[in-house]
Amino acid sequence: MLWIQVSPVKSKSHAPELEVLNEAGSSRGNRSFVENMGDAGAKSVLKQALRFTTRLLQVSSSGRRKIVLVISTLPEGETASTTTIDNMSVIEISQQHLGEFQGDVTREIEGLIYEQMTNAWINGIGAAPSGLLTGIAKFVRLKAGLPPDNQFEPDEFVTSTKGPWDVGSYATAHFLVYLEDSFQSDFVALINRKMADGWDESFTWQILGLSVEKLWHEWSMAPHPSPVDSFVIGGVLSSAVVANVSSICLLVLFNLELSDR
Numbered sequence: 543m544l545w546i547q548v549s550p551v552k553s554k555s556h557a558p559e560l561e562v563l564n565e566a567g568s569s570r571g572n573r574s575f576v577e578n579m580g581d582a583g584a585k586s587v588l589k590q591a592l593r594f595t596t597r598l599l600q601v602s603s604s605g606r607r608k609i610v611l612v613i614s615t616l617p618e619g620e621t622a623s624t625t626t627i628d629n630m631s632v633i634e635i636s637q638q639h640l641g642e643f644q645g646d647v648t649r650e651i652e653g654l655i656y657e658q659m660t661n662a663w664i665n666g667i668g669a670a671p672s673g674l675l676t677g678i679a680k681f682v683r684l685k686a687g688l689p690p691d692n693q694f695e696p697d698e699f700v701t702s703t704k705g706p707w708d709v710g711s712y713a714t715a716h717f718l719v720y721l722e723d724s725f726q727s728d729f730v731a732l733i734n735r736k737m738a739d740g741w742d743e744s745f746t747w748q749i750l751g752l753s754v755e756k757l758w759h760e761w762s763m764a765p766h767p768s769p770v771d772s773f774v775i776g777g778v779l780s781s782a783v784v785a786n787v788s789s790i791c792l793l794v795l796f797n798l799e800l801s802d803r
Contacts (some may be wrong), residue, residue, distance in 0.1 A: 571637025
């Protein structure tokens with residue numbers, strides 16, 4: 543009998559098609575987008591954000607047919623949004639926001655794309671706490687090394703640490719960084735995987751084996767609630783860190799004076 547070994551045919555995984563549409567017309571937001579990034583630049587950022595986000599969340603992009611970035615007019619106060627229907631995700635960025643933004647527009651567009659790309663792959667929408675989902679999107683933005691958006695205020699960060707861990711601000715994002723750095727390196731990916739079947743308060747305990755509320759309390763009560771000592775908020779060094787550094791410098795100078803005597 544003749545045996546013939548046939549190697550299995552590997553199915554090719556296709557990355558989503560990426561497209562950029564500018565529907566901002568002759569608005570100030572359109573001019574800001576064109577001058578600071580443009581269609582080609584935005585498409586390049588989309589590609590980078592897709593690769594970064596899917597790797598961080600440990601998901602495959604092959605099931606998504608198309609991802610479209612649209613610069614359009616959104617309701618007042620809304621900076622960006624994401625909608626996924628029939629395996630196609632549409633990311634919209636507000637032209638009004640870009641026209642009024644006072645900071646680095648290029649970095650802001652990049653940050654919004656990374657946040658909204660996260661929303662295209664995150665599970666638990668409509669089931670998990672909305673603050674947690676927002677915090678995960680901002681967590682990805684932080685991990686990508688992008689600055690906070692212009693809605694962020696240092697005082698608000700401190701205030702939000704007094705609320706629940708899934709408050710949804712940058713405090714939640716930094717807390718997620720802390721959990722990954724200190725306890726479970728892929729915590730966000732694991733909780734996103736669990737949220738595919740809905741939401742349960744026990745998910746965090748199942749992953750960490752610890753009370754996330756207790757960890758949040760301990761972290762938020764720290765002198766400078768940050769996963770790293772060199773915590774910078776929107777370009778402003780935490781006042782608590784400045785105080786700590788100043789104390790250390792004074793101590794070093796005092797010791798040097800003693801050694802010279």
